[in-house]
Amino acid sequence: MKIPTYLTRYTHPDDDPFVxxxxxxxxxxxxxxxxxxxRNLSKCGFYAQDEYLVHRRHIEQWLxxxxxxxxxxxKETVPVYMTLGSSPEGKFDIRQNMHRHRIEIIIPLAExxxxxxxxxxxxxxxxxxxGHNGTVTGVRTNTPRxxxxxxxxxxxxxxxxYEQYTHYIEAQIWDREPLYRLWKRKHAPQGRMQSTHEKx
Numbered sequence: 001m002k003i004p005t006y007l008t009r010y011t012h013p014d015d016d017p018f019v020x021x022x023x024x025x026x027x028x029x030x031x032x033x034x035x036x037x038x039r040n041l042s043k044c045g046f047y048a049q050d051e052y053l054v055h056r057r058h059i060e061q062w063l064x065x066x067x068x069x070x071x072x073x074x075k076e077t078v079p080v081y082m083t084l085g086s087s088p089e090g091k092f093d094i095r096q097n098m099h100r101h102r103i104e105i106i107i108p109l110a111e112x113x114x115x116x117x118x119x120x121x122x123x124x125x126x127x128x129x130x131g132h133n134g135t136v137t138g139v140r141t142n143t144p145r146x147x148x149x150x151x152x153x154x155x156x157x158x159x160x161x162y163e164q165y166t167h168y169i170e171a172q173i174w175d176r177e178p179l180y181r182l183w184k185r186k187h188a189p190q191g192r193m194q195s196t197h198e199k200x
Contacts (some may be wrong), residue, residue, distance in 0.1 A: 003152050004085030007112075007171050009105040009179075012036075017105055018179045022057050022078045029053055036156055047116070055090065058142045059124055065145045066118070074114045075172030081108065084152075084169040107173075111182055114149040116175040121155055124166035128159070138167070146172075 011017045022030040026187040030053060060078055067074055086104075121128070127145060136159065147155055152169070156162065161169065173179060 003149075003156065007049060007071045007082040007098060007107045007109065007173070008086050009082045009107065010102055011081065011105065013103050014179040017103075017183060018080045018176050020078050020080060021053060023059060026053060031058065043158060046126040048129060055125070055142060061143065062143050063118055063120075063124060063146055064174070064187065067172075067174065070118075070146065070148055071115075072148065072174070073113075074118075075116055076174050079118070079174050080171035080176060080179060081123075082171045084171050087168050098108055105181055105183060109149075111178055112173065113175065113178070116173065117149060118174070119149065119152060119155075119169055120144045120172070121159065121161070121169045123170040124172065 006030060009017055021033060023029075024032070033053065036169075063079065086169055122138055123141060124144045127141040127143070129137045129139055131197070161167070
């Protein structure tokens with residue numbers, strides 16, 4: 001399967017769509033995280049744990065360092081998280097952990113500088129352990145392996161990602177300027193964005 005040509009950001013219509021928790025002071029970020037958990041319709045797993053933000057900060061520092069080592073040129077120190085293509089259905093569907101009035105923001109890859117984007121598979125809080133019998137297991141980590149865009153063909157083939165689509169490829173965008181520009185261009189005239197619930 002070809003690499004999807006777009007990224008998707010899942011968020012709540014009342015939130016700034018491209019602000020990450022670690023952009024904010026710790027106490028403010030923790031308060032917002034608790035509000036997210038309260039309004040979501042399902043359990044939030046590791047996201048609900050007290051140490052989540054601390055781990056997330058360590059991971060982001062690692063991602064930033066690794067992207068620079070691979071020749072990337074991030075413009076910010078905290079990324080915006082998106083999925084490559086749409087989230088898969090089933091157990092690891094991002095939409096299950098979000099309020100039903102969520103919105104989905106589509107960003108074409110062609111609009112972004114790939115030097116400011118990193119990718120992980122699965123999301124950046126996990127790494128894959130391959131067993132001798134061909135099984136692949138995801139385990140928690142603060143040092144995930146990152147990929148550049150030109151490496152994705154090999155990743156997709158190696159893990160047969162879209163043959164049984166259960167885990168998504170996560171994208172970390174290290175430049176918000178094109179995200180806000182595209183968002184405002186598409187949605188500002190309407191005054192607000194349409195939720196996926198309203199589309200159905």
